[in-house]
Amino acid sequence: MKEYLKTDSENIDHILEMIKKQSVEYLDTLADRPTSVNNTLVSEKGDLLESGFGTEETLKIFNQRFEPIMVGSSGPRYLGFVTGGSTPASIAGDWLATVYDQNTQSTSGQGDISANIEIETIEILLDLLGLPQTFLGGFVSGATMSNFTCMAVARQWLGKEQGRDIAKDGMSAAIKILTATPHSSSIKSLSLLGMGSGNMIRIKTAAEDREAISIQDLEEQIIKLNGESFLLISSGGTVNTVDFDDFKEISRLKEKYKFWWHIDAAFGGFAACSDDYKHLVSGWENADSITVDCHKWLNVPYESAVFFIKEQYKILQVETFQNSNAPYLGDPLENFGYLNFLPENSRRLKALPAWFSLMAYGRKGYQEIVDRNISLARKFGQILAESNDFKLLAPVRLNTVCFTLKDESGQDKVNAFLAALNDTGKVFMTPTFYNQHKGIRAAFVNWQTCEKDIELIVEVMKKIITDLQD
Numbered sequence: 145m146k147e148y149l150k151t152d153s154e155n156i157d158h159i160l161e162m163i164k165k166q167s168v169e170y171l172d173t174l175a176d177r178p179t180s181v182n183n184t185l186v187s188e189k190g191d192l193l194e195s196g197f198g199t200e201e202t203l204k205i206f207n208q209r210f211e212p213i214m215v216g217s218s219g220p221r222y223l224g225f226v227t228g229g230s231t232p233a234s235i236a237g238d239w240l241a242t243v244y245d246q247n248t249q250s251t252s253g254q255g256d257i258s259a260n261i262e263i264e265t266i267e268i269l270l271d272l273l274g275l276p277q278t279f280l281g282g283f284v285s286g287a288t289m290s291n292f293t294c295m296a297v298a299r300q301w302l303g304k305e306q307g308r309d310i311a312k313d314g315m316s317a318a319i320k321i322l323t324a325t326p327h328s329s330s331i332k333s334l335s336l337l338g339m340g341s342g343n344m345i346r347i348k349t350a351a352e353d354r355e356a357i358s359i360q361d362l363e364e365q366i367i368k369l370n371g372e373s374f375l376l377i378s379s380g381g382t383v384n385t386v387d388f389d390d391f392k393e394i395s396r397l398k399e400k401y402k403f404w405w406h407i408d409a410a411f412g413g414f415a416a417c418s419d420d421y422k423h424l425v426s427g428w429e430n431a432d433s434i435t436v437d438c439h440k441w442l443n444v445p446y447e448s449a450v451f452f453i454k455e456q457y458k459i460l461q462v463e464t465f466q467n468s469n470a471p472y473l474g475d476p477l478e479n480f481g482y483l484n485f486l487p488e489n490s491r492r493l494k495a496l497p498a499w500f501s502l503m504a505y506g507r508k509g510y511q512e513i514v515d516r517n518i519s520l521a522r523k524f525g526q527i528l529a530e531s532n533d534f535k536l537l538a539p540v541r542l543n544t545v546c547f548t549l550k551d552e553s554g555q556d557k558v559n560a561f562l563a564a565l566n567d568t569g570k571v572f573m574t575p576t577f578y579n580q581h582k583g584i585r586a587a588f589v590n591w592q593t594c595e596k597d598i599e600l601i602v603e604v605m606k607k608i609i610t611d612l613q614d
């Protein structure tokens with residue numbers, strides 16, 4: 145092993161050249177790469193060896209066993225879940241984040257001060273999203289962790305409202321949580337935080353065919369709480385139909401009642417980049433905390449998301465996340481270090497891919513990506529709405545098309561249709577259930593998707609419908 149470590153480090157130039165060559169080949173053919181494969185792992189399992197193979201031989205083994213199961217999930221026709229791609233600049237930043245291998249914590253002092261890059265990236269992101277610099281932000285692994293981080297601080301705020309320090313003493317009484325259509329990751333966060341995934345007061349939606357919260361019902365439920373503080377989990381783009389809560393109306397309620405307002409804007413927050421759609425997030429600056437995912441519409445590699453929490457809650461944030469039995473780490477309020485402001489202690493320089501991409505493409509670059517994705521989603525939605533075989537389950541409000549088979553008696557065929565579609569490897573979509581219907585979701589958040597992809601997708605879909613009818 146020792147020997148290979150030595151020869152590998154002497155041959156790092158050659159190793160990186162090999163990886164570069166393979167990466168370029170992959171990226172150049174990404175659009176044609178299957179979006180789904182049926183292969184299971186090729187050949188026998190790898191075991192821990194006494195002496196290893198060295199990197200060159202290990203790459204061969206990777207290419208033989210694992211490379212064939214790598215799907216084009218960052219390619220233009222992978223419309224499943226809400227899966228972004230990686231811009232060239234973000235790949236460059238990600239590579240350098242690995243090479244520089246910083247443990248990003250502090251902005252000053254001795255040793256690693258790469259947190260300055262993270263702080264700068266947060267400021268640029270706030271600017272991109274039209275949010276004020278009154279938020280303190282940081283990078284976590286995904287929107288799930290961002291929701292978790294925001295709600296952890298909300299929990300501390302709610303405890304303080306009831307005269308308790310939950311971070312120190314634990315939960316001893318239930319917290320009121322109001323929400324209409326939260327993403328499953330918020331519910332998971334409630335469970336992780338001991339707030340209870342089943343402990344939500346469900347507010348009605350604005351209408352039967354909407355996922356946005358009914359402001360009227362929300363206010364009625366608030367009144368029933370008789371002045372008790374609560375957590376409101378609201379949506380800046382629901383995952384199924386991309387419905388937005390009315391942030392202006394919630395801002396109005398926030399002036400009247402006492403609550404922590406969290407917005408999950410994992411991907412919908414990027415509506416702020418579009419002149420035509422930024423009204424959807426109007427008023428979100430009044431929230432106490434916001435979740436935004438960068439590995440979705442910012443198109444940086446996994447794992448990247450940010451939390452924004454109003455800086456005025458800094459002390460609550462530190463109470464929640466500080467390493468309280470480690471005095472050698474200094475006073476968290478004096479020496480800023482991310483390890484006292486978010487769940488993880490050690491972290492890579494997660495902000496660097498986002499910093500690169502934001503610097504490389506700027507406001508205009510992101511406006512173009514967001515606007516193009518929205519217009520493609522609308523076009524795809526229109527084709528489906530006008531077809532004989534499909535119907536929309538909800539209007540295309542932003543970048544996601546939620547649809548099903550037109551023939552009501554064909555509901556049992558939805559899964560078969562989707563399985564056949566994904567089996568082609570040319571496009572990938574995910575199943576959903578909405579308004580008593582089995583449905584399919586196609587989310588457009590990839591910078592490479594273009595009109596030609598829509599044509600190809602429609603062609604493939606028509607063929608499958610014909611095959612299913614035969």
Ligand SMILES: Cc1ncc(COP(=O)(O)O)c(C=O)c1O
Pocket residue numbers: 225226285286287288289327329381382383408409410411437449
């Ligand atoms: C609205 C919303 N919130 C949270 C998440 C969870 O994101 P992640 O998988 O990055 O944790 C998603 C994922 O699609 C989402 O759409």
